[in-house]
Amino acid sequence: MTPEQARLLLSDRGREAVALASSLDLSPAARIRAAEAVRPLGDVGPLALEQALLRVRARAKHPRGDVLWWTPEALEQASSHEVASSRADRFDRPVLDLGCSVGGDLLTLPAGSTGVDLDEARLLLAQENARVLGRRVSLVRADVRTLTVPLHADVFADPARRSGGRRTFDPRAYSPPLDLLLGLPVRSLGVKVAPGIDHEALPASLEVEVVSLRGDVKEAVLWGGAARRGARRTATLLPGPHVLVDDDAPVPRVAPPGAxxxxxxxxxxxxxxxxxxxxxxxxxxxxxxxxxxxxxxxxxxxxxxxxxxxxxxxxxxxxxxxxxxxxxxxxxxxxxxxxxxxxxxxxxxxxxxxxxxxxxxxxxxxxxxxxxxxxxxxxx
Ligand SMILES: C[S@@+](CC[C@H](N)C(=O)[O-])C[C@H]1O[C@@H](n2cnc3c(N)ncnc32)[C@H](O)[C@@H]1O
Incomplete structure (x- = not known):
């Protein structure tokens, strides 16, 4: 989505168009009729219909997803609200969210947190989402690769794991790159990564937390500095949370099946x-x-x-x-x-x-x- 399209959506005309599109039958069978219904709205019609459809899907990720603002990719990348909220508990001061998108994580972080993103359209939507949810945050358009991050800041990052439309499994290809994020001289750090990341390749100073929601593995988060809870490996099962950490459990014995x-x-x-x-x-x-x-x-x-x-x-x-x-x-x-x-x-x-x-x-x-x-x- 371009910044112009985001502005158009957020204008009075855009909001009215989204309200109208949201009142239509959006079931797959009625999709052509819905497209016909928004055609008289001109350039804002397809955008409004897309937004209305995104809001239907967004309810699976956020309890207020149907009143928040999304782009297709931002919705796909957004953290589930339950996961983001649970993770935000690790931070006790305002956080710098590097790559905040439309705010899936940022808007669960402590009041006064700052979101940084390169994508102007997403920042415009994030601003509006903050208003809808009554969250006090600042937003900055910048490239994290050249940003001077203040010493001893508390930082969270959820780097994009797609390049050229494809999912990437190589942390060096994350945007911003994982090496850059792990090298920041911060007080506390949380970085969301793919759940299958190779633990052995990560610095031992980090805790690797793997998170599941209702039995589905969602992600891993690397924790460093003050946000680390001590363990090297953690499994967090949501809702709960139920937290299991590595300790000196003995190597289990191997034997035939039991009852x-x-x-x-x-x-x-x-x-x-x-x-x-x-x-x-x-x-x-x-x-x-x-x-x-x-x-x-x-x-x-x-x-x-x-x-x-x-x-x-x-x-x-x-x-x-x-x-x-x-x-x-x-x-x-x-x-x-x-x-x-x-x-x-x-x-x-x-x-x-x-x-x-x-x-x-x-x-x-x-x-x-x-x-x-x-x-x-x-x-x-
Ligand atoms: C996976 S998304 C973040 C999703 C967010 N945590 C959420 O739950 O909504 C990654 C974001 O990083 C941004 N990004 C990627 N590379 C960046 C860079 N070098 N500087 C700033 N932002 C960047 C992208 O524009 C995208 O919005």
Missing amino acids: WLMEPDGAVVRAHLVAQVARDVDGWLLDATIAYVAADAPVAVPWGRWYRVLEVLPFSLKGLKERLRAHDAGPLVVKKRGTAVEPEVLRRQLKLTGSREVTVVLTRSAGRQVALVVEPTPSA
Whole structure:
């Protein structure tokens, strides 16, 4: 979006057009009719319709997403409000948000925080979003690569992870670049990064926090200085928050499956904290490299979902088919770790016609492929 388009949207004419577009039937089936309805509005019509559609989607990210202002890319990049708010608790003073976009993070940070961005249109929308949410922030248009960041500032950054329309996994290609952000001489630092970032390649002075929301891994945040809480690796499960940190948990023992199996939350796995969970539930692993935790009883912890183990079979198509038929299996839920089996291919091969939804876990135990027929408990 250009700054001119942002100004047009935020003008009286733009606001009226967005109000009108928002009152239309925006379901996919009615999309052509909606486009017809905004055509008489001229240049602002398509922008208003786009904004109305973005606001519908934005409710999934922000409870007030339907009254905030977005660009398509800014909405896609915006942090979920629940995640941003939880993270903002680490800061106790105004923060410099380097690459603030339309304010997904900035508008959860302490009052008096400052957002910096190169993109003028996003800054105009951020200003308006601050007004809508009643947040006191300053906004500055600048290139972070040449900005002089005050010594001992508190800094947050959520660098863009796309280049040329593609998602980038190389932190050097982040914009602004990760190296630059990690080199800032600040009092406290938080940098949002891809959850799959290579921990080993990061300085040991940083805490790596992996965050999930309702079981979906959202991101990792690198914390340094006063914002670091002490641990080297943290898994934060939202809502809650439920926070698991690395400590000197013993290496879990490896043994055959027990009566219960836990699939740890993705944040726990990505933060390499499965040993902590195994200790907490008095459990063990089926394989030293695979993140399923076995136990005799389902200890109530928030770190994952428990499955009651009904049967353990060596993996073979014929054996599995026979046993699943005995369970009257129809729809098959497949969980897998440490096996190349493709669930879709397996379902086709099994040709199950029963009436019950059955869950199988495909994994390795003692170096052999196994299939566990399990019964899920409600998610934690
Ligand atoms: C991933 S978005 C930030 C999203 C934001 N945290 C949110 O939740 O809404 C990254 C932002 O960094 C800005 N940006 C990228 N490179 C920059 C640079 N060198 N200087 C200033 N801003 C930059 C982009 O314009 C974009 O708005």
